[in-house]
Amino acid sequence: MTGTTLTYLALFSLVYVVAILLAHRGKARHGSGLTEFFVSGRDLGLGTAIATLGATEIGLITIAYNAQKGFNEGFSAFHIGLAALVGCVFVGALGFVVKPIRRTGVLTLPEYYEQRYGRDIRIFGAIVMAMGGILNMGLFLKVAAVFLAAMLAANGAEVNVNALMITLIGIAVLYTCYGGMRSVIITDVFQFVLLAAGLLFAVVFLTRLIPLDQAISLVKEHKGVGGFDPFANESFGLSYVLWMVLVAGVVSAAIWPTALSRALCIEKEETVQRAYLISSVIFLSRMVIPAFLGVLAFCYFNIPALGGADLLSGHGSDADLVATPLMLGHAMPSWLLAFLAVAMFASFMSTQDSYLFCWASILSRDVLGPIFGTIENEKAQKWGTRTLIVVIALYELYWGLIYEGHEDIWDYLAVSGSIYFCSGIVLLAGGLYWKGATRRGALWALILGFSAVVALSPIKTALGLEAVSSPVIGFAAIGLSLIGFVVGSLSERRAPSEETGAA
Amino acid sequence: MSVDDWVTLWTVLLWVSAGAFGLVTIYVLCGFVRRLSNFG
Numbered sequence: 001m002t003g004t005t006l007t008y009l010a011l012f013s014l015v016y017v018v019a020i021l022l023a024h025r026g027k028a029r030h031g032s033g034l035t036e037f038f039v040s041g042r043d044l045g046l047g048t049a050i051a052t053l054g055a056t057e058i059g060l061i062t063i064a065y066n067a068q069k070g071f072n073e074g075f076s077a078f079h080i081g082l083a084a085l086v087g088c089v090f091v092g093a094l095g096f097v098v099k100p101i102r103r104t105g106v107l108t109l110p111e112y113y114e115q116r117y118g119r120d121i122r123i124f125g126a127i128v129m130a131m132g133g134i135l136n137m138g139l140f141l142k143v144a145a146v147f148l149a150a151m152l153a154a155n156g157a158e159v160n161v162n163a164l165m166i167t168l169i170g171i172a173v174l175y176t177c178y179g180g181m182r183s184v185i186i187t188d189v190f191q192f193v194l195l196a197a198g199l200l201f202a203v204v205f206l207t208r209l210i211p212l213d214q215a216i217s218l219v220k221e222h223k224g225v226g227g228f229d230p231f232a233n234e235s236f237g238l239s240y241v242l243w244m245v246l247v248a249g250v251v252s253a254a255i256w257p258t259a260l261s262r263a264l265c266i267e268k269e270e271t272v273q274r275a276y277l278i279s280s281v282i283f284l285s286r287m288v289i290p291a292f293l294g295v296l297a298f299c300y301f302n303i304p305a306l307g308g309a310d311l312l313s314g315h316g317s318d319a320d321l322v323a324t325p326l327m328l329g330h331a332m333p334s335w336l337l338a339f340l341a342v343a344m345f346a347s348f349m350s351t352q353d354s355y356l357f358c359w360a361s362i363l364s365r366d367v368l369g370p371i372f373g374t375i376e377n378e379k380a381q382k383w384g385t386r387t388l389i390v391v392i393a394l395y396e397l398y399w400g401l402i403y404e405g406h407e408d409i410w411d412y413l414a415v416s417g418s419i420y421f422c423s424g425i426v427l428l429a430g431g432l433y434w435k436g437a438t439r440r441g442a443l444w445a446l447i448l449g450f451s452a453v454v455a456l457s458p459i460k461t462a463l464g465l466e467a468v469s470s471p472v473i474g475f476a477a478i479g480l481s482l483i484g485f486v487v488g489s490l491s492e493r494r495a496p497s498e499e500t501g502a503a
Numbered sequence: 504m505s506v507d508d509w510v511t512l513w514t515v516l517l518w519v520s521a522g523a524f525g526l527v528t529i530y531v532l533c534g535f536v537r538r539l540s541n542f543g
Contacts, residue, residue, distance in 0.1 A: 078517070
């Protein structure tokens with residue numbers, strides 16, 4: 001069994017690596033230049049835009065945290081997918097932020113900050129953006145390693161997972177440094193197909209093992225109403241559901257830089273809205289399908305006849321995280337497990353490449369560029385980005401080992417991301433839709449939005465705020481940022497007339 | 504909403520999610536294959 005799985009795994013991995021190389025065949029035809037490196041020549045069509053959005057937003061981390069939610073909270077975890085659908089349809093239907101930001105012609109989001117508010121806001125905004133983003137990806141490696149190790153170990157396949165993860169990151173770093181955004185996108189297309197096929201095969205196979213009716217009965221029996229009704233579930237409630245519409249929907253699609261940067265790569269402005277509208281079903285599926293796998297894992301370990309009951313013992317507080325991969329490893333035939341493992345590699349790498357490139361390019365172009373006067377220097381920008389990609393990848397290895405917060409994974413991601421997006425949503429939407437926005441307002445919004453950092457578990461504990469939920473802190477941070485933005489802008493606009501009056 | 508209403512909602516959402524995901528994947532795959540054949 002073990003040998004067979006490893007043979008299939010080696011075979012599928014080889015095909016996958018060859019596919020990455022083949023995908024780069026036509027890359028040289030696209031030439032060079034800053035536009036080519038940072039926004040893939042701005043030539044994306046509809047299908048490619050959907051694929052790259054989907055691949056970036058469905059990482060192995062996405063699968064892991066949604067499976068964890070499904071395992072713990074049952075079907076009520078599906079509300080996160082519904083919230084994401086609602087938020088993304090809103091963005092697609094109105095073109096909220098994505099359409100006007102594409103019209104500006106910028107290469108990175110902080111560049112828009114400079115257009116609208118000034119150079120210092122570009123630098124400060126870029127630092128906040130990159131800090132939130134890099135903290136956000138801190139858990140990616142650790143969670144992915146735990147997930148893959150559990151999945152393969154449950155099948156008896158002994159693999160050095162740390163070496164495997166370093167290899168996967170290494171490959172992603174290599175091709176991202178080589179081709180910039182173009183490489184990220186051309187690999188995203190087949191990575192998306194691979195991970196989607198893997199997830200769908202897993203659902204089809206497992207629902208033959210545990211029919212949906214049986215899963216519903218088991219969740220009813222063990223979790224009661226809270227397993228279905230998110231408003232009755234103690235872990236969720238109204239503020240959490242509203243927070244999800246904002247975080248999983250609007251922010252994930254229209255504010256989060258890795259997603260929003262795709263809007264900057266699309267060739268035609270009118271395609272932007274269509275891409276987001278169609279992608280709204282991916283924003284739904286990326287939450288619902290892994291959450292369903294988590295529900296099935298919960299059922300799997302509550303059906304003694306399936307023989308997996310002992311697998312969870314000994315995993316302690318990690319049991320909810322490893323339950324789904326343990327089920328996959330235990331239930332799947334060798335060939336399907338190996339295929340699924342490679343699909344997981346694809347989902348891990350498609351997110352890694354986008355995140356590494358996004359934060360590195362922002363730091364290079366919007367922090368180092370303005371400071372050293374190299375914004376339009378192609379060589380400096382490319383090498384700056386490449387160097388930072390390597391540095392962030394190394395930092396990710398380090399951070400994945402030291403952070404010991406106690407949020408579940410999704411809540412950690414929402415909180416760390418909010419360090420950026422609490423002010424990001426105000427600066428982007430405010431700048432695009434309110435003519436009265438000014439530099440002072442943007443500065444105050446950035447400073448006050450940073451208060452979202454309070455929701456991180458270690459800081460919350462240090463301040464004695466354990467009783468306050470993360471959604472409440474998040475909404476408060478956005479509110480503070482918005483107030484700072486409006487008051488700062490209004491006070492700056494009044495200042496000249498006051499001076500005139502005084503004179 | 505009763506538990507049965509929630510069950511209906513999540514069941515519909517699950518199959519819509521899986522079906523739409525499959526269709527989008529096929530659409531992307533067709534585009535990818537067309538692009539590969541253009542390279543050839």
